Amino acid sequence: MTNNPYKPRDWQIHPPSIYADYKSTALRNPLKPLIPIRQSLTEITGPVYGHDALGPLDHDLTKNAAKNGEPIGERIIVTGRVMDEDGRPVPNTLIEIWQANAAGRYIHVKEVHDAPLDPNFLGAGRFMSDESGQYRFITIKPGSYPWGNHHNAWRPAHIHFSLFGPAFASRLVTQMYFEGDPTFAYDPIFNSIPDEAARQRLVAKFSLDLTEPEWAHAYVFDIVLRGRHATPMEA
Amino acid sequence: MADFKQTPAQTLGPFFAYGLTPEQSGYAHKEIAGNIMAAPGVPGEHVRIEGQILDGAGAPIDDAMIEIWQADADGRYPGGSRDEAGGSLAFSGFGRCGSDDEGGFWFATIKPGAIGNGHAPHIGVIVQARGILNHAFTRIYFAEESDANSADPILQSVPADRQDTLIAVRSETPAGPVYRFDIYMQGDDETVFFDV
Secondary structure (H helix, E strand, C coil): CCCCCECCCCCCCCCCCCCCCCHHHCCCCCCCCCEECCCCHHHHCCCCCCHHHCCCCCCECCCCCCCCCCCCCCEEEEEEEEECCCCCECCCCEEEEEECCCCCCCCCCCCCCCCCCCCCCCCEEEEECCCCCEEEEEEECCCCEEECCCCCEEECCEEEEEECCCCHHHCEEEEEEECCCCCHHHCHHHHCCCCHHHHHCCEEEECCCCCECCCEEEEECCEECCCECCCCCCC | CCCCCCCCCCCCCCCCHHHHCHHHHCCCCCCCCCCECECCCCCCCEEEEEEEEECCCCCECCCEEEEEECCCCCCCCCCCCCCCCCCCCCECCEEEEECCCCCEEEEEEECCCCCCCCCCCEEEEEEEECCCCCCEEEEEEECCCHHHHHHCCCHHHCCHHHHHHHEEEEEEECCEEEEECCEECCCCCCCCCEEC
């Protein structure tokens, strides 16, 4: 709909509601067309959290649940920039992540995969982007894990990301992957994204520049949230 | 300026609880937002909103996350944007609830005021679950606001025979007012979802 402050979700980029190869989509998504909305305050405002909402170790998943040592696995830095569709930074926005441990095991009570839990790893963290939209997590590289979607189904190693951006309309939940994963071609969730270039934007790139010597590999994952239409006031 | 493309959405999957709804799900991790949104002293009518989320076969969705965003009793969004600051500090306006084994969810909140002339009181809702690749937007309206509802431009943009899917029904209980808002992802009573 025209005259909305926020640009629409780009349906050439986002997955379809129903994607047959991902079986759980069949009964859980609307079959009737979405109804266009004229964005009101409800859509163009959103929850705001101060930096004081976070604990000092929220960004460091190797420490925020440690009980008697470091978690097992490959320590990594995951960093990047949150921006809008005009490339402007999205500052002070809450980023929440959750993931499996190095063995590909989620700590969730209903997870049944026969891989070990790590007593020193929860797998959840938070960060508030800085004034330039930058964020940085320390974590353990997650393992691939099997799931029941089809025979011999394995999810590529991934980290879940949840962001708000400046508005209810700019909310985004997605997954970050790692370059070189051998299972991309077989994963219906990754391949539900219709555009190859868009899929590749979910694949974090190794950066030697940001890798810390003797300490941890770094992966870069930039995130683009919905932006605003230019208005006469801003033009 | 350069044209940057949106980052694609992906499902939040089945195992988000320890990250997004940890306290209500029993994990040792602090929750940034929960389903008890209003401290006792917050001005306004304190109400409970509850419902059940169901799939197209009528089965409960036991791994959904429902998020709501609403104005305070005066129709103001609490610190909600840089140019719309205001509202009660004890009221965040944002709630988050993971569904239980029966697909149930609830929020303890206050009834929002109208955000301006011509708008009926309402709550913005985001629905996510395993199997939902793009989060779904819907809205909660209030049955007793029939005059305001009949003038609300967004509610009235919905076909008349589907508007009821957005209207929470009120009942009075000893613990206070309760609104019922069930979410049907598909079926004859499929909830209206918006392209926000």
